Amino acid sequence: MTSQVTALATGPRAAAGRVLPPLARLPLAAVGTVVLAVMLLGSRNYGYFFDEAYFVVAGRDHPAAGYFDQPPLVPLLAAGLDRLAHGNLVVLRLPATLAVVGITLLTGLIARELGGRRWAQVLAAAAAAMSLVSSVGHWLATYSLDPLWWTVIVYLLVRWVRTRDDRLLLAAGAVTALSLLTKFLVPALWIAVAVGALACGPRRMLTRPALRGGAALAVAAIVPTLWWQAGHDWAYTRMGAVVRAEWPGGAGFALVGLFGAGLLIGLPLLLVGVVALLRSPALRPYRFLGVALVLVVAAIVITHGRAYYLASVYALPMAAGAVAVESWAGRRRRVVRTALRIVAVLALLGSTASWIAAAPVWSPAIAERIGTPPFRAPATMLIDGDTMLEGLSDTVVAAYRSLPPADRDGLVIVAESYPFAAAVDFYGRDQGLPRAYSGHRAYYYFGRPPDDARAVLWVGDPSPVLDGAFRHRRAVPVSGEDGDPVVRLYTDRTVAWPALWERLRSQ
Template identity: 40%
Template structure:
């Protein structure tokens, strides 16, 4: 299908360097996000499977915690590096499609101007790693279309196998690709042995995880229902398209819409037309399942690349001016989304809605204070009761914070029935005294013979219901042995 245009090395390198400065200046700000604490806790219990994710992030968190114990910066470095790699690959995808240096730079700027695609790189999160791997997979697929080198499909299978250890979303991408290829071509993509060999690698590497899930009644599927319920509570399906476009950024959103149109209509991109249907099919799936608005963000790079080809094919002063304004506005939105403000300038959340809207900020505060408050309540117990006491936290974030900061505060074993933490272990039946952190008295009282509030965790900042105004209950005489009660208490 012809050669490639020269790579815009200098322009992309400048964008990467500036982006790296912004990300590295941000990753040490504030504290651990709730999920990051959970990954550290999960990493201390490495397994073939987890209730709510694969093994990749716990393994990353464990490795970084061993290299630099307790380091916030170390935990986030892998996310930063993968995000920067994805930015470079977005320009490479543009080049594969035949985009000029100008088009490549425009896509790199659009990627850097997305508050989601770039700014998410300051945090170790499943969506951060998942999005970057989707970008890599789409590059391999696009390059295969141009070169027909089947080893690229095999490599795409290997990357897919890795991604399945992060999230279980990538199969939807491949299903959408298969449908697009059947409708628009190239149909021989689906006949390539290398593609199916890559699929076999995915299946084989997933066997331990699937066995783990099957033995525990498929908690991953229950998580999908929990996510759908959460999405319904914050606007549901009507907000999905809005969120999806916000994730692309201003310039990126325009290139995204334009790119879908061009892929489906422009003859120059005819070999890649099947990719134009992918975001539309993913939108249908994630709207139907009430998924999160950023679930399809990994495919944005290739669609924006197609949009950039059309956007840069004609040059005029008006178009250049419009592009400059859009890019500048996008970059400003990314900068303002980074946690660059001093902690002292951040006001407490006004209410639950404010906290939920700014959760990525507020959920980084109050965890140490929570552990210190629980430790104070624990020390107030008589010595003979402390010997057999355990802690049960209402949420997996609370449990993870108490687990990570528990040793330095002298806390006993921590448990939680929430999300994946519920599968880390069951409180021993000998634990007749429990410090229950969070939740309401109506939730706790039916489980015990006596329930008494003995402390509160009133962090200055925090996410309501998670780290702020948390009641610490002393619970005595469990009505049912833990080994019998715990399976029925687990919730996603």
């Protein structure tokens, strides 16, 4: 261990050509298998989250090179998987499930690249698996896939430090293209990496032709989406205000970001890893990446980004923390090393038990019993979110069917928000409902009602805009759940749809 530390401590180039510790094949395979099993079991439960329904509808009914709130990859992927196995949650969520497994294994591989032996590789992989990474991985969404792309990029950069194989930089460009087609956040990572490399080295990386080639590949992949954005007044720029309103920052952000790492294993490794990346001579060749991740977190906080964005940056500091702990323990006496291993095993078992208890593998009845007031099991909160849309759709279907045929003539369904509209379009289509319209976010760009639409079945809170645009309105009585939006029928329109649609636009 001493010779390894000495070799790493001589400068940014010292990691080049270093021999790696043995790969913990069987332990990592065991961790990956457990994660895969838990995620597959959980993915089949409860129902569609509103974002998943929206993604399916967007890609299925409104395929495009871009959208108000995102690039096209996830909607088109969701639509393809739904077409392959309509109504099958396991199939729909399979990419998210594999993303969690991929991040788990890559975190272990990053620990190995940093010099970590078997314990470090397994501890880092387990910590990543039981963090926010698996929480957001319950759904197929942009925020469940993008952490995988970021983790792959970081792994490729860490590996490049050791091998100086420029093909890794080209591969990082290809993965960046996938990230740009998923979310628009990855440029922040690359800007931070460039700043870190300029400050700490290796500056040579920034001059490599392969890096420029990878950048060109990423830009080429995103050109159609940029063309769509340019043709729609750069709609995505409006998302900044949306995110700031949803995540004002402060204590709530810190709690989600830090506690989301995992209190028993993840958070300690995360904190130790950040310090090690910035201060440890042994990890000096990778300091530029530590600086980059600190800059990325600072940017997320300053811009009031969503706290779960931090799931994209957990892998490297957790891996570095595991390596630092292993290195420190290796320099202690045997009795201390044995005690530390016992503590690590107990923490790992406790974290695993807590993680499985919170996972959506339980039936709703069991999940309710796991949570004890005033706290609720995370699985129970997932149940609430995943079952909301189908109940809402049932309410709208009942309201629509309660109308006499004369009232349905020239009628369109308009929803206050995109989740409401997605519920109608996803579930209602199987029930024979017409498509839904909404002026909210991306749905505004999906088009307005036809000019000859004379009546509106409104789903949502009372609308002053519609109150002033129709002569008559009445509530449609339905027997929904408490908290369901009110359904109203508006008739005898007095305002032309082009003008009315602009007034209904929100966010």
